[in-house]
Amino acid sequence: MPDQLLFAIEVTLNGLMAGVLYALVALGFVLIFKASGIFNYAQGVMALFAALTLVGIMDGQVPFEHLINAVFGTDIHGFGWEVPALLAILLTMVVMIAFAWAVNWIVLRHLVGQEPIILFMATIGLAYFLEGLGDMMWGADIKTLDVGLPQGINTTIDEATFNMFGYGFFIDNLDITATIIAAVLVAVLVAFSQYTKQGRALRAVADDHQAALSVGISLNFIWVLTWSIAGFVALVAGIMWGAKSGVQFSLSLIALKALPVLMLGGFTSIPGAIVGGLIIGVGEKLFEFLIGPLVGGATENWFAYVLALIFLVFRPQGLFGERIIERV
Amino acid sequence: MLYREAGDFKTTYREDSQTFPIRLDRTAYFLILAVAALFVPFVINDYWLNAVLLPFLIYAIAAMGLNILTGYCGQVSLGTGAFMAVGAYACYKLMTAFPDINIAIHIVLSGFITAGVGMLFGLPSLRIKGFYLAVATLAAQFFLVWLFNRVPWFYNYSASGQINAPERTLAGFRITGPETQAWAVYLFCLVFVVASAWICRNLTRGAMGRKWMAIRDMDIAAEIIGVNPLRAKLSAFGVSSFFVGISGALFFSVYLGAVEVGEAFGINKSFLVLFMVIIGGLGSILGSFLGAAFMVLLPVLLKNVLVGGLGWPTDLAAHLEYMIVGGLIIFFLIVEPHGLAQLWRITKEKLRLWPFPH
Numbered sequence: 001m002p003d004q005l006l007f008a009i010e011v012t013l014n015g016l017m018a019g020v021l022y023a024l025v026a027l028g029f030v031l032i033f034k035a036s037g038i039f040n041y042a043q044g045v046m047a048l049f050a051a052l053t054l055v056g057i058m059d060g061q062v063p064f065e066h067l068i069n070a071v072f073g074t075d076i077h078g079f080g081w082e083v084p085a086l087l088a089i090l091l092t093m094v095v096m097i098a099f100a101w102a103v104n105w106i107v108l109r110h111l112v113g114q115e116p117i118i119l120f121m122a123t124i125g126l127a128y129f130l131e132g133l134g135d136m137m138w139g140a141d142i143k144t145l146d147v148g149l150p151q152g153i154n155t156t157i158d159e160a161t162f163n164m165f166g167y168g169f170f171i172d173n174l175d176i177t178a179t180i181i182a183a184v185l186v187a188v189l190v191a192f193s194q195y196t197k198q199g200r201a202l203r204a205v206a207d208d209h210q211a212a213l214s215v216g217i218s219l220n221f222i223w224v225l226t227w228s229i230a231g232f233v234a235l236v237a238g239i240m241w242g243a244k245s246g247v248q249f250s251l252s253l254i255a256l257k258a259l260p261v262l263m264l265g266g267f268t269s270i271p272g273a274i275v276g277g278l279i280i281g282v283g284e285k286l287f288e289f290l291i292g293p294l295v296g297g298a299t300e301n302w303f304a305y306v307l308a309l310i311f312l313v314f315r316p317q318g319l320f321g322e323r324i325i326e327r328v
Numbered sequence: 329m330l331y332r333e334a335g336d337f338k339t340t341y342r343e344d345s346q347t348f349p350i351r352l353d354r355t356a357y358f359l360i361l362a363v364a365a366l367f368v369p370f371v372i373n374d375y376w377l378n379a380v381l382l383p384f385l386i387y388a389i390a391a392m393g394l395n396i397l398t399g400y401c402g403q404v405s406l407g408t409g410a411f412m413a414v415g416a417y418a419c420y421k422l423m424t425a426f427p428d429i430n431i432a433i434h435i436v437l438s439g440f441i442t443a444g445v446g447m448l449f450g451l452p453s454l455r456i457k458g459f460y461l462a463v464a465t466l467a468a469q470f471f472l473v474w475l476f477n478r479v480p481w482f483y484n485y486s487a488s489g490q491i492n493a494p495e496r497t498l499a500g501f502r503i504t505g506p507e508t509q510a511w512a513v514y515l516f517c518l519v520f521v522v523a524s525a526w527i528c529r530n531l532t533r534g535a536m537g538r539k540w541m542a543i544r545d546m547d548i549a550a551e552i553i554g555v556n557p558l559r560a561k562l563s564a565f566g567v568s569s570f571f572v573g574i575s576g577a578l579f580f581s582v583y584l585g586a587v588e589v590g591e592a593f594g595i596n597k598s599f600l601v602l603f604m605v606i607i608g609g610l611g612s613i614l615g616s617f618l619g620a621a622f623m624v625l626l627p628v629l630l631k632n633v634l635v636g637g638l639g640w641p642t643d644l645a646a647h648l649e650y651m652i653v654g655g656l657i658i659f660f661l662i663v664e665p666h667g668l669a670q671l672w673r674i675t676k677e678k679l680r681l682w683p684f685p686h
Contacts, residue, residue: 039459070640110662117404118661120459121606124599125657132650140643253595259463296478305467309452312464316456 017175019281051238096231145242260308266318391616393571401564402544407468409597415576442573450565609669
């Protein structure tokens with residue numbers, strides 16, 4: 001096979017892996033949007049916050065230590081212990097649930113019945129708040145996250161492809177792990193929403209708020225539940241991205257890419273989020289590979305958005321979204 | 329007892345439909361203008377100019393622009409930063425290509441160029457709405473910033489990739505470049521601000537503004553009563569981008585002088601202006617000023633109190649600022665979705681009835 005084609009295949013494979021990560025973040029958006037009609041801009045920052053919290057707990061940092069030091073003149077530098085990854089993940093999950101609860105009681109409860117765009121802007125405010133809070137709690141420096149996921153080049157694939165084509169594909173173990181975890185996560189979510197009582201309640205709320213209320217489903221509980229699940233998805237996404245490129249502010253910008261993914265896949269569809277993520281992942285990598293060198297590179301910054309924009313003009317509801325019907 | 333319409337008799341239709349129907353408002357308006365134009369230039373110094381007044385004036389123009397689009401026409405845009413960048417780069421190209429032409433003309437022209445670009449990116453608004461559109465404007469944000477970063481023609485092939493404002497004078501006074509006179513720069517911007525506010529205020533209370541508001545309140549109903557959504561939305565994008573472009577041009581040429589596009593006009597700038605509009609008041613020209621003042625003063629104040637007063641490290645103060653801004657956005661959306669301007673409106677109502685509120 002010609003080299004160029006082999007490169008393209010490798011790029012496509014890597015794009016698929018990146019797409020899985022986009023899909024992971026997009027999944028969190030879809031969950032919240034379906035259950036409460038809120039377009040949660042803060043999802044990306046939630047992933048960042050979850051990753052920061054995880055690193056902070058694992059390293060035994062004292063929350064707000066910079067603040068405490070500045071206010072009381074003390075000199076605290078961590079508890080001096082290290083928490084095992086699994087326990088830290090559980091603790092982070094507790095934090096994310098507390099966050100979900102706080103968001104519902106402090107913010108969303110007061111905004112019920114507002115226009116979607118007001119809610120959207122409120123989540124932008126939430127994103128800012130959370131960004132400041134995360135940095136305030138754990139410090140703004142770039143952190144490495146290592147929860148023991150396999151990393152580095154997958155030698156089996158490298159050797160197998162080398163023997164077959166004479167060119168070894170570079171595929172990161174981490175990406176493969178991410179793909180497997182994402183697949184499991186989606187399977188679990190689907191099973192949860194199909195076969196458990198709470199999952200059915202969740203789908204009922206997503207379908208019709210008032211009908212759900214009338215059969216005795218607690219909206220407040222369901223919303224806290226949805227935000228908690230979104231927090232969990234954010235945590236998984238945060239771990240993956242954090243392990244890949246370090247826990248830092250740009251994480252929330254990468255997570256912004258989930259927005260075009262959603263627009264492509266449709267806001268209300270879980271399969272849409274996944275297919276959209278894969279399309280964007282492959283699309284931007286291939287575009288960068290084929291067209292990028294001609295126009296100066298770094299096209300990954302905008303390709304996803306422009307693709308989604310062009311796509312939307314022809315199909316406003318996305319690939320799998322419900323048809324938008326407007327009534328006066 | 330002062331704030332009354334009573335006794336202020338209107339004898340012509342013109343007087344009846346004036347912007348400030350209450351005499352005290354009119355007086356206050358002219359008083360503020362007089363102070364801004366005749367008193368401030370004599371006491372201004374470089375610190376006040378660069379830390380407070382110039383950002384306030386320039387952001388006020390941007391906020392007015394975005395307010396037309398978001399507050400009056402209901403189309404949320406997250407691409408303000410990029411449109412400011414269009415204004416800045418248009419101004420730069422014009423300034424270097426035609427050095428003999430007056431800089432004021434360049435700035436207005438960059439406004440028109442930005443209006444064109446804005447209308448182009450406004451086209452999808454005819455098909456998509458709400459947050460779909462908000463995300464679509466992100467495309468403008470990332471694409472335009474990338475374009476200005478990667479295509480050397482835009483920064484005249486300079487080695488650093490930055491654009492630097494060449495030295496220009498207006499009526500013999502240096503406006504851009506190093507060694508400017510503070511009062512001249514201030515007056516130059518003030519003229520643009522006053523003119524923009526005047527145009528915006530009159531556009532929004534005329535036929536065009538009513539069409540925008542009809543589209544905002546319910547687009548289908550507006551279409552049925554005969555508002556052309558194509559024209560209304562595109563004109564909102566055009567007018568809005570015009571002012572955003574002017575503010576971007578001023579931001580680059582007069583305020584910063586040297587610009588690196590990703591840093592100066594990144595997505596954070598878009599949010600900053602959006603926050604000004606939300607906090608100041610959606611659908612209010614006064615609100616744009618209040619919001620701009622608030623968002624410019626808040627960091628200065630926090631910095632002075634926390635870093636200067638309490639001796640905190642700067643990064644902590646910056647994080648706290650994020651939290652406060654985010655919290656305030658949520659607070660305003662919950663308590664008063666129409667922002668500071670609405671508080672002012674309520675105060676005025678109370679004042680008119682005082683001391684007999686029933």
